[in-house]
Amino acid sequence: MNIRSLRLQNFRNHSDETVSFDSPITVIYGNNGTGKTAILEAIYIALRGSSFRGTDKDILKNGKPWYRIDIETDSYEVTSVYGVNEYKRKYFLVEDRKSLRLPRQFRRPVVLFTPDDLRLVDGSPSRRRKYLDTFLSQYDPTYARQLRRYERALAQRNKLLKYTETTNETLFSWNVILSDAGTYIINARCDYINKLNQSIQAYYRDISGNNDHVRLEYTGYRASSQQLLHAYEHSLARDQCAQHTSVGPHRHDLEIRLNDRPAEEVASRGEVRTLILALKYREVDIVRANDEVDPVILLDDVFGELDEVRQNNLLKELDGLQIIITSTHTIGREGIAHIYLAD
Template identity: 50%
Template sequence: MKILRLAVQNVRVHSLKMLDLEPGTTLISGPNGCGKTSLIEALYIALRGKSFRGSDESICSYGAQMYQIDVATDELQYRVTYQNQDGAKRKQFVVAGKKHGRLPYALKYPIVLFEPDTLRIVNGSPQRRRDFLDGLIQQYDQSYSHELSRYNRALLQRNKLLKDPLINDDELFSWNLILSDYGAKIISKRQAVLNDFNSKITAIYQSIAGTSDTVSLKYSHESRVSAQKLLKEYEEKITYDKAVGATSTGPHRHDIAIGFGDKPAAKVASRGEARTIILALKFLEAAYIEQQTGKRPLILLDDVFGELDRHRQKRLMSEFVDNQIVMTSTGD
C-alpha cells in the first residue's frame, strides 16, 4: 500500500494542511515549531489508531473542539475525526466508508517509527526497551495487545491488594493465576523476537560500522518459561511484595540486555556506536514486520538525521530504499 495524500484540520499548529506524498521518499522540511512532527503523527494516528506522543486533547489545535485527519492510499481511504464538545469526547475512524469506534486490527498498517527518543533505547530505562519490543510484536500479533492489557489490569489489582495490610495470600491467588498465564505468553513472544534479532544483529552492525565489534541481545528472564514456573515466582515473592506494596517479578520488570563485545552497551558503547546499534535494531524491526505480515512497513523518520553522521544517513536511506519513507528535517 502506498500513501498518496495527507490532509489535516486542527491538528496542533495546523488549522488546515494538505500534503501529497511521493511513492519513494517525501521530505517535510522547515524550522522547529512549524508542525513537521504533527504531520508524521497524523499519519501514525490514521494508520495505527493512536498517537505516539500525546492525547487526543493535546492533538487538537488550541481553542478547537475537533480535529480531522484524512489519508488517501492507493487501496483505502482513511478518515479520523475527534470531537470534544461540552465534555463529551468522541473519536471515529472511517475506512472505505465504514465507521469504527476504534481502528480494527485488520485495517492497521505496519509502521516503523524513528524519532530522536528512539536513540535512547540503548541508554534509556528498561521501560523504553520493553515498549520497543511490545510495540513491534503488536504490529503482527493480533492477540498481543489483549494479553498485555489483561496482564496490566491484573497487575494493578494485585498491587492495590498488596497495599492492604489485612490481605491474605489466598486473596492474591486468583490474580497470581492471571498474571502467570498472560505473563508467560508475553515473555515467550518477546523471547522469540530477541532470539531472531540476536542471530542477525552483529552482521548488520558490522556492515554499518565497518568494524569487527559484536552486539548481543538477551532477554533478562530465563530462556524457558511456563505459566507454572511464573506462578511459583509470584507465590514465592508474596512476603516481599507485601512489604514493598508492589509486584516485584514478571514481564513488567524485565529488560533487554544489549551487549557490546562482552560488556553492557550502555556502559561502554560510544555515542556513535549506540546510534549504530539503534540503526541495526530498526533495520531488523522493518524486516521482521515484513516477514510476519507480508507488508512492507511505512518508514517515518522524524528529525533524526541531525543525530547521525553522513555515513549512517546514507546507510539508513539505502536500507529502506524499497519502502515508502516520510521524513522531517530542519535542513533543506
C-alpha cells in the same frame, strides 16, 4: 500499500495543511517548530489508531475545538476526527463505516524512528519494556490481549497487597492469570529478541563500518505457567512489605550490549544512534516476514548525525519501501521528493 496524500486540520500547529506523496522517498524539511514531526504523527494515527507522542487534547491546535486527519492510500481512505461531539471522543471513518477504534484490518505496519528512541540505550527499563510491548502488539493480536490481561490482573494483585490479611489463597485467581499471561509475554519477548539478534550485528557493522560486537539480552527467563505461579506465591511476604509485585515480566529488562559490555556505559552518541538504526532495520525484516503488507517507514530527524555515506547506506537497506523523513535540510540523492514547510 503506499500513502498518496494527507490533510491535517487544526492538528498541532497546522491549521490546514495538505501533503502529497508522489515518490517512494519523501523528505519533509524546514526549521525546527514548523510541524514536521506532526505530519509523521498524523500518519501514525491514521495507520495505527493512536499517537506515539501525546493525547488527543495535546494534539488540538490552540483554541480549536476539533482536529481532523484525512489520509488517502492506494488501497483505501481513512478519516480520523476528534472533538466534534459532546463526548469529545475520537472516531475513525473507513469505507463509510464509523468506529471509535481503527479496525484491525485497516491497521498498517509502521516502523518509526524518533530521537526519543535513542533513550532506549540509557533510559529506564520501563522504556525498553514499552518498546518490546509496542512492537509485539503491532503484529501479534494475542500478545496485545495477553498484555492487557496481565496489566489488569497486576493492578488487582497490587491493590490486595496493601492489606495485611491478604494470603496466597486470596491472590490465587490473580496469580493464575498473571502466570498464564506472563508466560506468553515472556516467551514472545524472548522469541523476538532472538530474531533481532539474528542480524542486528550485521546491520550495525554495515552502518558503522567496523567490527564491533552487538547483542541484545533479555533479563528474564523462559518459564512454564506453573513455575511462574510458584514464583508469585513464593514472593508474597516480600511483595506485602513493598506493597507491589516484585516478580514477572513487568520487572524484566532488555539489555543492549556493545563489545560484551552494557551499551549505556560504553557507547558514544554516534554508536547509540547506529545501534538504534540497526534495531530499526531488523524491525523492518521481522514485520515484512510477519505481515502481507510492507511497513511504512517514518524517520524523524534520523540523518542529524550521519555522514552522506551512511545516509545512502540507510536508504539502500530500505529500498522498495515507502519512506517519509523529516529533516532540517534537503538530502542530495536522486529519486527523493522534497516538501518544504515554511515558518
